[in-house]
Amino acid sequence: MSVWKGWRWYYAISLWLVGHSHKTGLWLSGVGGTGKTTLVYAIQKLIISLRLKDPIKSSSCQVTMAGLVMKSACELCHLYVDHYERFLEYRNVALLAIDDLGMEPERIVKYGQVCDPISELIAYRYECRLFTIVTTNLPSGDIRPRYGDRTADRVNHMMHVVVMPDFNFRLCSETYHHD
Numbered sequence: 001m002s003v004w005k006g007w008r009w010y011y012a013i014s015l016w017l018v019g020h021s022h023k024t025g026l027w028l029s030g031v032g033g034t035g036k037t038t039l040v041y042a043i044q045k046l047i048i049s050l051r052l053k054d055p056i057k058s059s060s061c062q063v064t065m066a067g068l069v070m071k072s073a074c075e076l077c078h079l080y081v082d083h084y085e086r087f088l089e090y091r092n093v094a095l096l097a098i099d100d101l102g103m104e105p106e107r108i109v110k111y112g113q114v115c116d117p118i119s120e121l122i123a124y125r126y127e128c129r130l131f132t133i134v135t136t137n138l139p140s141g142d143i144r145p146r147y148g149d150r151t152a153d154r155v156n157h158m159m160h161v162v163v164m165p166d167f168n169f170r171l172c173s174e175t176y177h178h179d
Helices: 007-018 035-052 073-082 084-091 117-128 138-157 171-179
Strands: 023-028 069-072 095-101 108-110 113-117 131-136 157-164
Touching: 007 117, 023 138, 023 171, 035 069, 035 095, 035 131, 069 073, 073 095, 073 108, 073 117, 084 117, 084 131, 117 138, 131 138, 138 157
Parallel strands: 023 131, 023 157, 069 095, 095 131
Antiparallel strands: 108 113
């Protein structure tokens, strides 16, 4: 597992974006306000501007442009319970970003069975080698106890892990705007 810390995060993300990695995912972790979600929105705009062909939805008769779909872990869990078909649609998109991993309920019960939709989603995307970005405020040490060895191992294998600097840009911008 390659973990980038400090201000070298921008270099690590750049290398991942231009294809200098065999990993199909990007794991952005750090305290709140470090710009993880903002960075995903920037990647989303970049993908749209590149007008890439969606490898899953395109066919020889019809070309569909790729787009990065972003859903919060909470939203995905709600879909898993209430609208499973929609959950499956998101599970199968070519480019998926899962925002705020760790904010979803730890236990989900569906028809009396305890489920872990996020671990299931990560396992599926790992097996299919689908492009996946995750943002989380969870410390690295909390991933294995919460999601289990199997999911943690898959994250380490499929995702380029970047630890954002412990600097809250929201506090900086609030200070700047309240002169």
